[in-house]
Amino acid sequence: MIRMENVQKAFGSNQVLRGMSLEIPKGSSLVIIGGSGTGKSVALKCILGLIQPDAGRILVDGQDATSGDRDAFLARFGMLFQGGALFDSLPVWQNVAFRLLRGSLKRPMDEAREIAIDKLRRVGLKPAVADLFPAELSGGMQKRVGLARAIAAEPEIIFFDEPTTGLDPIMSGVINDLIREIVVEMGATAMTITHDMTSVRAIADNVAMLHDGVIKWTGPVAQMDDSGDPYLDQFIHGRAQGPIEAVR
Amino acid sequence: MNPLVVLERLGGAVLRALALVGRLTIFAARTFSHFLRPPFYPREFAQALLSIGWLSLPVVGLTAIFTGGALALQIYSGGARFNAEAVVPQIVAIGMVRELGPVLVGLMIAARVTSSIAAEIATMKVTEQIDALVTLSTNPMKYLVAPRVLAALVTVPLLVGVGDIIGIGGGYVVAVKNLGFNSAAYLQNTVDFLEMRDVISSLVKGAVFGVIAATMGCFYGMQSGRGAQGVGRATKDSVEAAAILILAANFVLTGVFFSI
Numbered sequence: 212m213i214r215m216e217n218v219q220k221a222f223g224s225n226q227v228l229r230g231m232s233l234e235i236p237k238g239s240s241l242v243i244i245g246g247s248g249t250g251k252s253v254a255l256k257c258i259l260g261l262i263q264p265d266a267g268r269i270l271v272d273g274q275d276a277t278s279g280d281r282d283a284f285l286a287r288f289g290m291l292f293q294g295g296a297l298f299d300s301l302p303v304w305q306n307v308a309f310r311l312l313r314g315s316l317k318r319p320m321d322e323a324r325e326i327a328i329d330k331l332r333r334v335g336l337k338p339a340v341a342d343l344f345p346a347e348l349s350g351g352m353q354k355r356v357g358l359a360r361a362i363a364a365e366p367e368i369i370f371f372d373e374p375t376t377g378l379d380p381i382m383s384g385v386i387n388d389l390i391r392e393i394v395v396e397m398g399a400t401a402m403t404i405t406h407d408m409t410s411v412r413a414i415a416d417n418v419a420m421l422h423d424g425v426i427k428w429t430g431p432v433a434q435m436d437d438s439g440d441p442y443l444d445q446f447i448h449g450r451a452q453g454p455i456e457a458v459r
Numbered sequence: 460m461n462p463l464v465v466l467e468r469l470g471g472a473v474l475r476a477l478a479l480v481g482r483l484t485i486f487a488a489r490t491f492s493h494f495l496r497p498p499f500y501p502r503e504f505a506q507a508l509l510s511i512g513w514l515s516l517p518v519v520g521l522t523a524i525f526t527g528g529a530l531a532l533q534i535y536s537g538g539a540r541f542n543a544e545a546v547v548p549q550i551v552a553i554g555m556v557r558e559l560g561p562v563l564v565g566l567m568i569a570a571r572v573t574s575s576i577a578a579e580i581a582t583m584k585v586t587e588q589i590d591a592l593v594t595l596s597t598n599p600m601k602y603l604v605a606p607r608v609l610a611a612l613v614t615v616p617l618l619v620g621v622g623d624i625i626g627i628g629g630g631y632v633v634a635v636k637n638l639g640f641n642s643a644a645y646l647q648n649t650v651d652f653l654e655m656r657d658v659i660s661s662l663v664k665g666a667v668f669g670v671i672a673a674t675m676g677c678f679y680g681m682q683s684g685r686g687a688q689g690v691g692r693a694t695k696d697s698v699e700a701a702a703i704l705i706l707a708a709n710f711v712l713t714g715v716f717f718s719i
Contacts, residue, residue, distance in 0.1 A: 261590050285596045296591035298583075310595050314498065360595075 212237050213258060213368065213400065218267035219424075220253055227253050228264070229424030235417075237272075240394050240401040242411045242432075244446060245421035246455060251404040252293075254421065255370055258402075259288060271368070282315060289361035289399075293373040295353035297345035303356050304341035307331060310364045330359040334389055351382040358386070362393055369394065371403040375410050387413035408447055411435070420446060422455060486678050493598075493605035504606040511572050511607070511673070512614030516621065518571055522563050523555070523622040527629025530554055535638050547640065548648035551630035556657045557717070560623035562709050565668030568615055569701035573676040576607055577697035580680025581690040589681070604677040608670060615669025616662040623661055660716040667712060668705045675701035 213235040220228040227250040235241045243251050256262040258269055258276060269276040276284065297306045307327035311318045318326070328338045334355040345353060354374065361369055371390060375383035387410050394401045394414075403414050411418060412432065419429040420443045428440040435447060445453030530551050538544045580603060583589050592599050627649060634640040679697035683689045 256590070259594055261593055282596045285594060288594060290591070290594045292587045292591055294586055296587040298588055298591070309597075313500070314596050316596075 212272060213402070214270045215254070215258070216268040216270070218254070218257055218264045218269060220250070220257060220262065220264050227424055228257070230267070231421065231425055233419055233426055233429065235400055235402055237400050238398050239416045240403070240414055241417045241419060242403045242405060242415035243419045243421055244405065244411060246446070247406070249421050250424055251421055252372060255372060255402065255404055259285070259290070259370070286316065286364065287367045288370065289364065289366035289368070290370040291354070291357045291361045291372065291374055293376055295345070295357040297353055297356055297360070299345055302342050302344055303331070303348070304328065306345065306356060307359045307363050309360065316364055326363060327359070330363050331356070333362070333393070334359045335385070351378055351385070354378065354386055355389070358389060358393070362397065365397065366399060368400045368402070371401065373405055374403060375405065375407045383407065383409065390414050483678055487674055489600055490604050490608050490674060490677070493601045494609055498601065500602055500606055503602060504610055507607045507610030508614055511568070511610050512618060515568060515571055515618055518567050519564050519618050519622045520625050522567050523560065523626035524629035526559055526563060527551060527555055527626035528633040530559065531630035531633040531638065535634070547630065547634050547638065548645045549652040551634075552627055552649045552653050553657065555626035555630070556623045556653060556661045558713070560626055561619045561661050561664035561668060562705070564615065564619045564622040564665065565672065565705040565709070566702055568611070568618070568669065568672045569698055569705060572611065573672045573697050573701040574694050576673060576676030577680040577694045578690060580677060581683030581693040584681065584683050585685060585690060599681070604681070607677060608673040611669035611673035612666055615672070616665035619661055619665030656716065660712065664709060664712050667708050671704045671708060672701045675704065
């Protein structure tokens with residue numbers, strides 16, 4: 212279980228998180244929605260320790276995320292970055308098997324390559340892609356490779372940062388289905404950040420709406436449409452009028 | 460303008476400069492500490508050796524050969540004003556080995572290697588590849604910075620040595636082919652005149668300049684701001700800082716080696 216307790220983070224005078232509290236039960240899939248610049252990515256990076264929160268606590272299975280063995284902590288996570296964040300200098304299979312080629316999870320190179328090709332197959336890519344470089348792939352393929360890398364070491368917790376941004380609707384559907392299948396198959400705890408309401412309905416067990424640095428609403432995805440929360444209603448229906456100010 | 464405002468701006472600039480020096484010092488100290496602490500990344504080190512050392516040889520060789528040739532011509536024409544044309548081999552040797560070899564190689568490395576490291580790391584930062592490294596349990600300081608700085612420490616002295624030899628070779632070719640010097644006598648004068656201290660100073664300067672060039676590239680790359688503008692600024696700042704620090708370090712090292 213992941214628990215955020217009153218997490219606060221500011222960048223200079225810009226207070227991004229103003230006391231965010233959230234709970235993600237083990238094995239469930241939570242999607243955080245919210246407008247651009249509301250601090251969704253910052254929240255995710257705080258959990259991973261990429262950004263240090265100014266105040267509050269983050270607990271993973273009851274253990275403080277900021278203390279203890281960082282390598283062991285991070286080994287439990289997989290992450291799909293918004294732009295893929297694939298390493299340009301490495302071929303696709305070495306990107307996927309990055310964690311298996313070094314550090315505590317190191318395997319022999321042949322075995323790591325086999326696992327990489329297997330994971331690529333799992334996300335619908337042919338083995339021939341393994342020896343290409345990231346720059347030779349389309350946006351959708353890069354997302355799939357990123358997804359394969361996120362699941363390569365069989366993590367317990369997987370984060371997805373805007374998994375469908377920049378993709379066409381059909382490829383978005385493919386990625387959503389893959390994420391859902393993989394999370395269910397692996398029994399992983401998943402946390403996704405997105406603006407894409409189709410993704411929310413395809414991926415989420417639970418939804419949390421982040422606005423103005425705090426969670427405005429959280430609940431099961433089935434209750435999202437009848438929440439009665441004006442912020443959530445405005446967001447999911449994409450209305451310009453409502454309590455969330457839209458800059459025109 | 461209000462003198463207090465001027466003073467405030469001046470103070471702000473000084474504080475920012477001091478903060479930069481502090482950050483840079485901590486960055487360099489952390490980099491050196493990773494030379495000794497595992498895990499090590501031999502493949503990344505080998506790639507850095509190839510890219511900083513081997514692939515810099517053409518530009519270093521061409522710079523050195525033309526500089527050595529031009530130096531021979533200048534010394535000959537300048538020396539002729541007081542009948543001292545014969546000093547060409549000695550002055551070319553001392554000029555290349557003590558000063559021009561290390562400084563020109565250092566500046567060429569700043570142009571070629573510092574810019575490339577800064578642009579690569581800054582792009583990695585902007586595209587979240589650095590964050591991805593961290594989430595994959597890999598310390599970017601160990602994986603990206605330490606191998607590059609160590610490779611520069613090892614290869615740039617060798618490049619300086621090669622540059623010195625090629626530069627002296629350029630002077631030799633011009634002196635023998637164009638200025639009528641005797642080949643054997645030119646080489647003998649060169650070898651006789653150089654001291655071990657000259658060669659050691661040249662190689663030490665190379666090591667220091669290599670560390671400066673690679674560290675500046677890594678530091679500014681890791682500090683890069685967002686977007687294409689951030690990458691461009693990081694690259695420009697890294698080359699400027701490397702070039703200035705190399706020239707300043709050259710002055711200090713020349714003082715250390717030759718004023719005692």
